[in-house]
Amino acid sequence: MSDTPHTAPRGRIDWADPALSERLRLRKRRQFWLKALGLGAVGVAALMLFVLIASLVVTGYQAFRQTHATIEVNIDPFQVDPANIRGGNFDDIIETAILAYFPDVEAPGEQREIVRILSDGAEFQLRDRVLDNPELIGERVSITVPLSDPYDLLNKGLIDRTTPEENRRLKDDQIARFDTLAEAGIISQPLNTALITNADSRFPELAGLKGALVGSFYALATCFLLAFPVGIGAAIYLEEFAPKNRLSDLIEININNLAAVPSVVFGLLALAVFIGWFGLPRSAPFVGGMTLALMTLPTIIIATRAALKAVPGSIREAALGVGASRQQVVFQHVLPLAMPGILTGTIIGLAQALGETAPLLLIGMNAFITSAPETPFDSATALPTQIFIWADSPERGFVSRTSAAILVLLTFLVTMNALAIFLRSRFERRW
Amino acid sequence: MNDMRMTERARLMQDIKISARDVNVYYGATRAINDVSIDIRDKTVTAFIGPSGCGKSTFLRCFNRMNDTIESARVTGTIELDGRDIHAPDLDPVQLRARVGMVFQKPNPFPKSIYDNVAYGPKIHGLAASKADLDDIVERALRRAALWDESKDRLTASGTSLSGGQQQRLCIARAIATEPEVLLMDEPASALDPIATAQIEELIDELKENYCVVIVTHSMQQAARVSQRTAFFHLGDLVEYGDTGQIFTNPKNERTESYITGRIG
Numbered sequence: 001m002s003d004t005p006h007t008a009p010r011g012r013i014d015w016a017d018p019a020l021s022e023r024l025r026l027r028k029r030r031q032f033w034l035k036a037l038g039l040g041a042v043g044v045a046a047l048m049l050f051v052l053i054a055s056l057v058v059t060g061y062q063a064f065r066q067t068h069a070t071i072e073v074n075i076d077p078f079q080v081d082p083a084n085i086r087g088g089n090f091d092d093i094i095e096t097a098i099l100a101y102f103p104d105v106e107a108p109g110e111q112r113e114i115v116r117i118l119s120d121g122a123e124f125q126l127r128d129r130v131l132d133n134p135e136l137i138g139e140r141v142s143i144t145v146p147l148s149d150p151y152d153l154l155n156k157g158l159i160d161r162t163t164p165e166e167n168r169r170l171k172d173d174q175i176a177r178f179d180t181l182a183e184a185g186i187i188s189q190p191l192n193t194a195l196i197t198n199a200d201s202r203f204p205e206l207a208g209l210k211g212a213l214v215g216s217f218y219a220l221a222t223c224f225l226l227a228f229p230v231g232i233g234a235a236i237y238l239e240e241f242a243p244k245n246r247l248s249d250l251i252e253i254n255i256n257n258l259a260a261v262p263s264v265v266f267g268l269l270a271l272a273v274f275i276g277w278f279g280l281p282r283s284a285p286f287v288g289g290m291t292l293a294l295m296t297l298p299t300i301i302i303a304t305r306a307a308l309k310a311v312p313g314s315i316r317e318a319a320l321g322v323g324a325s326r327q328q329v330v331f332q333h334v335l336p337l338a339m340p341g342i343l344t345g346t347i348i349g350l351a352q353a354l355g356e357t358a359p360l361l362l363i364g365m366n367a368f369i370t371s372a373p374e375t376p377f378d379s380a381t382a383l384p385t386q387i388f389i390w391a392d393s394p395e396r397g398f399v400s401r402t403s404a405a406i407l408v409l410l411t412f413l414v415t416m417n418a419l420a421i422f423l424r425s426r427f428e429r430r431w
Numbered sequence: 432m433n434d435m436r437m438t439e440r441a442r443l444m445q446d447i448k449i450s451a452r453d454v455n456v457y458y459g460a461t462r463a464i465n466d467v468s469i470d471i472r473d474k475t476v477t478a479f480i481g482p483s484g485c486g487k488s489t490f491l492r493c494f495n496r497m498n499d500t501i502e503s504a505r506v507t508g509t510i511e512l513d514g515r516d517i518h519a520p521d522l523d524p525v526q527l528r529a530r531v532g533m534v535f536q537k538p539n540p541f542p543k544s545i546y547d548n549v550a551y552g553p554k555i556h557g558l559a560a561s562k563a564d565l566d567d568i569v570e571r572a573l574r575r576a577a578l579w580d581e582s583k584d585r586l587t588a589s590g591t592s593l594s595g596g597q598q599q600r601l602c603i604a605r606a607i608a609t610e611p612e613v614l615l616m617d618e619p620a621s622a623l624d625p626i627a628t629a630q631i632e633e634l635i636d637e638l639k640e641n642y643c644v645v646i647v648t649h650s651m652q653q654a655a656r657v658s659q660r661t662a663f664f665h666l667g668d669l670v671e672y673g674d675t676g677q678i679f680t681n682p683k684n685e686r687t688e689s690y691i692t693g694r695i696g
Binding site: 243244312314315316317318319320321322323324325328333337 | 495497500502525526527528529532533534535537539540541542551552555556602605606608609
């Protein structure tokens with residue numbers, strides 16, 4: 001051994017050695033399994049997503065249509081005083097119009113049953129129409145009004161006519177009356193625009209998402225206006241100007257931890273501070289936006305710092321080298337280059353905020369409010385809290401509406417994420 | 432002959448542009464430059480050579496106070512530009528860097544148009560009176576950087592769309608657009624191919640007519656080709672400083688000779 005120098009080759013390797021080829025085979029097999037497992041994981045994820053979307057669509061698609069009846073109403077000047085339209089007897093007008101299809105019915109109880117086929121909102125719809133066009137008084141007009149929830153379900157096939165009568169929501173005579181109207185050809189099932197144009201209601205056929213959409217918009221706008229400048233400011237200071245010492249390390253750790261704090265905690269904080277101490281109104285989208293801003297702030301700070309860090313040092317050196325001040329380096333070179341990354345992070349943060357429910361529940365944004373907010377300080381709901389309210393409601397019509405609202409929320413989230421991806425790919429620079 | 436050399440020397444003695452005395456640079460507790468004193472002549476190319484990590488780039492960055500931007504770095508000693516201390520409290524590093532331009536190892540044009548790259552320095556220092564004036568500054572700088580003919584038809588194209596050699600000439604144009612007195616070059620050709628390198632070297636030779644050029648280089652051939660004065664650094668010390676011809680043919684110091692002949696480095 002001692003006579004062979006350590007620099008000499010150890011001899012030719014026999015690559016045909018079965019032990020070596022066995023090893024190679026084993027390596028290939030492991031790689032195959034790794035790929036198979038990865039593919040399986042992707043498959044499971046895709047399947048879950050498909051099941052989620054499919055179940056929402058299956059239960060939710062019915063809510064995008066609403067059964068309506070088109071009836072001829074006689075707007076009698078004796079019932080509606082042109083000087084006081086709001087005080088008009090619109091319920092009587094509707095009642096007369098619908099009872100016209102049942103000339104034989106005399107009993108008041110049965111008449112009441114017939115009127116209940118139409119939604120309680122019918123008279124208000126008529127009133128609003130007359131308020132807009134007072135010249136309709138004295139005219140005979142046809143108006144399309146929604147049917148009440150049980151008849152809507154019946155028309156959509158969600159109430160099974162073969163179920164024994166005692167277990168059925170609608171009895172035989174109620175179904176018979178509906179069929180009379182259907183034979184008269186006045187039943188239609190148009191697109192349910194009320195889902196977007198109406199605010200919340202006790203009656204599923206009248207309930208819509210307008211209040212929630214406007215509430216969410218105000219809350220997100222407030223959140224963006226607060227979190228975006230503050231987040232970018234904090235990130236720029238921490239990344240570009242702050243001395244690297246214990247204090248800045250501590251701040252950094254705290255910001256990272258803040259991003260992991262459960263959202264319900266931010267809700268409690270907002271309840272105690274914004275509403276408890278500062279006496280801001282409950283249920284207001286402005287307060288909701290402030291709460292969401294607390295949550296979004298760490299996300300934006302972290303994303304902005306990462307984007308600033310990703311700008312190569314050579315650009316900073318180049319700018320410093322021609323005599324740019326630190327402030328000029330940051331605002332004229334680094335920030336514009338980091339902007340796509342910052343915007344991506346911000347949009348993802350806002351998308352997260354849009355779907356956040358718990359903190360909004362705590363500040364009372366799950367109140368029952370039947371009109372859309374006029375200002376960010378009016379009471380309102382938000383999309384996720386509206387879903388929460390509807391999911392909690394006993395009326396069966398809300399089942400499909402809950403799914404429909406989830407689909408609306410998901411549409412917004414997907415749109416926002418797509419925008420983030422678009423911005424990233426459109427403006428991203430490679431060095 | 433002898434008389435001429437004497438007058439020549441006297442002229443050069445008066446033309447000291449940068450004068451450094453007992454300069455030390457520390458990175459945290461590490462000392463990167465040890466008591467370096469050097470006088471750098473105006474309208475001359477001075478080359479800093481030495482093995483990797485010898486501190487030549489660090490020392491170069493003292494002249495425009497770029498080391499200020501590194502948090503852990505600390506510079507002691509005095510450096511005078513035209514007899515004025517560059518660390519004087521009334522001298523702003525931002526203005527100093529306009530007077531002492533710098534070209535970096537890797538071409539680093541801003542991801543903006545060629546025009547904006549060159550115009551940036553004059554703009555931030557308010558050197559152009561009008562748009563026409565700025566156009567003139569940009570054209571002059573690009574001409575002196577030998578880039579005008581290639582770029583005059585596409586001044587709005589991105590600086591990053593140029594080739595490596597063109598990018599480096601753009602960086603030189605950007606550096607000279609503020610009419611600096613000194614041009615610092617930190618291995619300006621090390622990321623370039625031989626043809627681009629030759630162009631840059633030719634350019635450096637022309638630039639010395641108007642500027643005091645200090646160039647850090649790894650390549651001894653490059654130092655021999657472009658410089659009139661050479662300083663050899665080793666382990667943070669200025670080992671030898673003299674006329675380039677003398678350093679390469681007749682080094683006085685043993686360490687210099689070892690490096691020149693390839694025994695250390």
